[in-house]
Amino acid sequence: MGTFPSFKLTPSASMKACFIALTALLSAAGVPAQQLQYPEGAPIPRSLTPEEADYLARNPLTSGRSVTPPPTGPVHCVAEYEPMEGILIAWEGSNSWTTILANMGAEITTTGNAELYVAVDSSSEASSAESKLASHGAVMSRVHTMVVNTDTIWIRDYGPRYIYQGDVRCIVDHTYNRPRPNDNAFPTFFSGYKGHAFYEHQLVHGGGNYHLDALGNSFTTRLINNENSGLSEAQIHGIWQAYQNVDTHFFDPLPSSVDSTQHLDMWMQVASDDVVMISDWPAQQGSTQDQICDAAAVTMAAMGYTVHRIPARKVGSFFSTHYTYTNVVICNDLILIPSYRNSNVTQYNGQALAAWQAACPTKTVVQIDAEDIVSSAGVLHCIVMHVPEHLGGSNPTAYLIGPDGGEGYAHGEIVDIEWISDDDFGAVSADLLLSTDGGQSWPNTLATNLPASGSYAWTVPNLTTSQARVRVVVYDGQGNSGSDDSDADFSLFDPNGAALISYGSGKAGSLGVPVLSSQDLPILGSTVQLDLDQALPNGIAKLIRGPAKDSTPFDGAVILVAYDTIVDLNVDGSGHADMTGTVPNNPALAGVSFYWQAWIPNDPAAAGAGWACSQGLETRLGY
Template identity: 25%
Template sequence: MKKLILLAVLLPVICVFAQNKAADPDLVKRTEEWFKNNPNSMPHWMTPDELERINEIGKGFIETQPPVGPVRQTAEFERMQSVLIRNPFGIPVDFIKQLSLVTDVVTIVATTNIRRTVINTYLSAGIDTSKCDFLLAPSDSYWTRDYGPWYVVDGNNTVGICDFIYNRPRPNDDDIPVQMAPFLNEPLYGMRVSHTGGNYMTDGMGISASTQIVYEESLSQLGVSAEEVDQKMNDYLGIHTYHVVQDPNDTYIDHIDCWGKFLDVDKILIREVPSSHPQYDEIEATAAYFASQISSYGNNYQLFRVNTPNNEPYTNSLILNDHVFVPIMGTAYDAAALAVYEAAMPGYTITGVLNNTATPWESTDALHCRTRGTIDKEMLNIYHVAQVLNKDSSGDYGINAKIVSYGSHTITSAQLIYKVNEGDWITLPMTLSKDNYTAVIPHQASGSQISYYIHAEDNSGRVENHPFIGQADPHRFTLTGGLEAPLNLTVTSSLNSALLDWDPVAGASVYRIYRSADPYSGFVFLNTSGTDSYTDTTVSAANKYFYYVTAGDTK
C-alpha cells in the first residue's frame, strides 16, 4: 500500500519534471528525494509542479465582510483549548503525548479508517484518548501552522476564525480553516491576503510582524497591494501596526518563525549567530530594529537572543498555555537555548523536544511549523495595558483592566495583587464600573519598584492572570519624579484620519499616544510623537475612537 501511495503522488510530479525543461535541477532532485521518504505529505517548499500552478492560488476563495469591530486577533501566548496536528504525522508520537498532558489534541485525518488507526497508535503510546478529537478532512501536508486557522474576537466578544489564502496551490490544506469553523461552531471570515502562519506573529493587542513575502505574494498572486494588505489586516484582525521586514535568513521559505518569536506582548526572541556567519549583519540589523520599536505596553521590546551557530531552529518553538516546547538537536547548544527561554519566561515549563523520526527538525521547519494552538472560545480574557514605564511618585496609581468572559460566564473574582520592592504581596479587590475593573495602589516613595499582576475567575471554573503566568513574572514599574500629563487634548477628525493636538509639557522629548474603542478601558499603545501633535491614519469613519497621551523624557 505504501508503494502505491508513493506512485500515486510521484507520477504526476515526474511527468511535470519531464515537461518543464526549465525546472531547477536541485529543486527537482530535492523534491524527488522528499517524496521517497515522505509519500504522504507535500514538502515545505513549492514543488516544480506547484510552481507551474501558482495561478491556482486563491482560486474560488470568497472574501467575506470583516468581523464587527472593534476586532482583536489573539496571540499564541493566550489560553488554548487544544492544539491542531495532522496525520500522517510530522512530529514524534511521544511529543503528541506531551501535548495531551497540557491540553486537548485535535488530529486531522482523511478517513474514519485512519482515525481508528490513529486512536490505536495513541492508545499504544499511553495517550488518554478522552483528550483527543479528530477533524475528518483531506489535507496535503502536516504544516498546520502554515495553513491552520487564525482566531479573532469581534466587537461582541465572539471568537471566530479568519481564513486567508494559503500561499501554496494546495486546496486541501487551504480548506482546513473552512472545515474548522463548523467543527468548532465558530463564525468564519475570509480575508483576501496571501499568507502563511509560519510567517506571522502577533501580540494580541494590535501589533504583528511578518517578512516581506506577505506583500510580494499578495501582489504577485492576487494583485493585492501592500497598502491593501495593511488595510485588510486592520479590518479583519485589528492590526494597527504591522512590522513587515526583509527576511534576515535569506532562505527559500522566508518565514519569521525561523528567526524570531513574540514571547509576550513586550518580549521578542531573535536568533543570534557568530560574526563569521554569512547572515550575521542582516540578523543583527533585524534585532536592532525590533529593539528600537515600541510594544503595546509603550516600552521598547525586551530583546532576548538565542545562539544558533549551525542554524538550529530554536526560535521555532510552541507556547502552549503554561508550557513552552522547544525543538532541540541533541547538541551542546541545546542547554543554552533552553536557558534563554527560562530566563525570558519565568514560571513556564520549558521542555526540549528531539525529533529522531523520518521527518527531523530543520533550520527552516521544526516544531512550531507542525502545530497550531486553538484558542479557548470561552476564554476568560483580561485585557490590560501593563504599566511598565516609570511613573510619577506624587500620587496613587490606578490599575485598570477590561475583564470579559467570551463564554458569557459570570466574573466571580477580580483582584489586583501587588508588592512594593521585596515586600509581601498585597491583594486588592478590583471594582467594576462600565465593564472596567479598577484598583488603586496607594502612594509609595520615589524610587520604589511596584510589581503587580491581575487575577480573575468566573463561574465556569476558569482562572486567569495578567500577565498569563502571574506572580512568577509580574508587571513592574518604578516611581520617579515624573512629568505632568499633557493638557487640552483635542481631536479633529476627517474621513480617514484623526489629528490630535495637546499642550506641550516642559522637559518632554517624546509623547506616547494610546487609543481605544471604549472611553473607559481597552486603551492600546498606538505610536509616539516627538512634537505636540499626531495624525492617526489607521481610523475608519464607521468607528468611534478615544485617545489619551502621556509625556516622557526618553524613548
C-alpha cells in the first residue's frame, strides 16, 4: 500500500480532510492542539494519514490510562480459531464499507454460530445498522448494538485483546498507534459493557500486527520495535509474556511501499495449532515482500507448522494497493475470506478459496467482496475483533486473585481479598468464605452479597492456622453459581511471632524455577540461613532485599521486592547458594518484615533477556 490511500472523496471525506488540515495548520501556528476530527461516514484509512503523521510529530501518543500490573495465575491468550462467543465490529465508513460489514454479519450470525456486537455512534445509527443487517440476512436475535463513539472501522487494531485468567475472560489492552481517541478508548468501554476485568500494558501497538496459536506462540513484525523505540525487542517480548503468557516471534515487516500498515495480518494467518497461511507473490517473485514471506514460511515450518502458501499481489506503483488473502475472519466453523474485482487479481480468487478449503477442510469457507475497502490498507480481519466463549456454560466462573497461597497475615491485619468473575449473561453477586483446614470445610462466612468482581478489606481475626484458604462464590441472576479457592494454604498468626512466608511466583531457568527458602525461623537473636536452589549452576545470583513488596513487571516476570539492597551470591555446580545472618535481639523488631527475591542473569534457558528469578520470601521477625 502507498503511504496515503487513494480513496474517492465524498463530501464527508472532504470535510474530514478539511478538519485534519485545519488542525495541522493551527498546530503549526502555535495554537494549542485539538483532537483530530473523524466525521461520520468518512472512509478513514487503516494506515496513518499524512495529516495524522503531522499531528503526531507535534503531539506524541499518550494512553490516557495508567499501566496496570499484569494478570497473575494461569493466563491463556485466546487464538482466533478457538471457540468464540461473538465478533465485534464498528459501524463506520462509507455505504460500501457498511455493506461489507452487513454481508459478514449475516454469515457470522448464521454459519458462524456467533453473536455480533456492533458499535454505533447514536441510536439513529443503531436503527440504520439493524435495518441493513436484517436486509442482508443476519439473525437479529444475535445482533447487539452498543451506542459508543468510535472514529474508524479498524477495530482489529484498537479493539480488546482477550485472555483467560483462570476460567475468566479478561481484556489486555495497549495504546492504539493512531491519534484516534474514541477508538483508543473503546476497549475500556467494552470491558464495562461485558463486566470483564481490564489490564493495560505500556506498548504502542496496532492489533493487526499480531497473531498467535493456542499453544503459547505469538507472532509480530518489527514494526512494534519502531513504535516502541525506547524498549528493546527483549523487553517487548517480556511485556507480552508477562501480560499474555506468550512467547513472541518477530519477523521483518513488508516494505511500507507495499503495505503501508506493515502489519502481520496482511500476509500471515495462524489457522490452527499446526497450520499457518502465508502469502506468496507469483506476480512479484524475488521481490522484497516475496523474500520476507518465503523466510517466514521456512521459520514456521521449522517450528512444526504445516505451511500453506496463498497468492498476494501489489497493484499500482506510487499509490499501490496490497491485495491479500490472509486477512480473513475465523469464527467457529466459518472462515470469511476476501475476494476482489480488480482485473489484475480476480484470477487469484479461486486459488485462494481452494487453498483455504485444503488447509481447513472441516470449516465452511465463504468469500466476501472486499474490493471497495482494500485500497484503504486492510480488509476483513482488520474490521473485526474476537470475543471468546464463556467457559462456564450456564454457570458463572470466578478467579480468586488473592490471597492465593503462601502468604502470611497477622491478627488484626487488613487484607485485600480480590476476585474477578465471568458469566454468559452477567454475574451479579459474590460471597466470601474462609477455611482453616486447607479447604476440607468452610465454616466461616466473611461477607455476602458483594459485587461480582471486586475487592473486600478483611480484618484478620484472632485465629492461628497454617492452613487458611479463601473461597469466592459468584452468582448470576438465575441463581447459578461458580467458585474459586486459594490455590494453596496461607498462614494466620500472632503478629509478634516469627514467620517465613513465600509469595508470588518466579521465572524458569536452566533447572526450572529457582526457589528461595529457609529452614530457620527469623527469631530475634537467632542465626538464619537463606537457601537458593535450582539456580543457574556456577552462575551469580542477585539477592534483593527491601522493606516492602513490589509488583513491577520485568523480562516476563515480576520484581516482587521494593528493594534497597543487592547481594551477589555464588551459585555452586548443583544450582545452590546460601547466605547466613544473625537477627538482632531487639524487641522493637518483633513483627517487622523484610522481603527477599533472587534474580539470576544470563541463564540460556530463561526466556526474554535471560533473567530467571525465584518467588518472593517474607521474613517476619519475632519470637
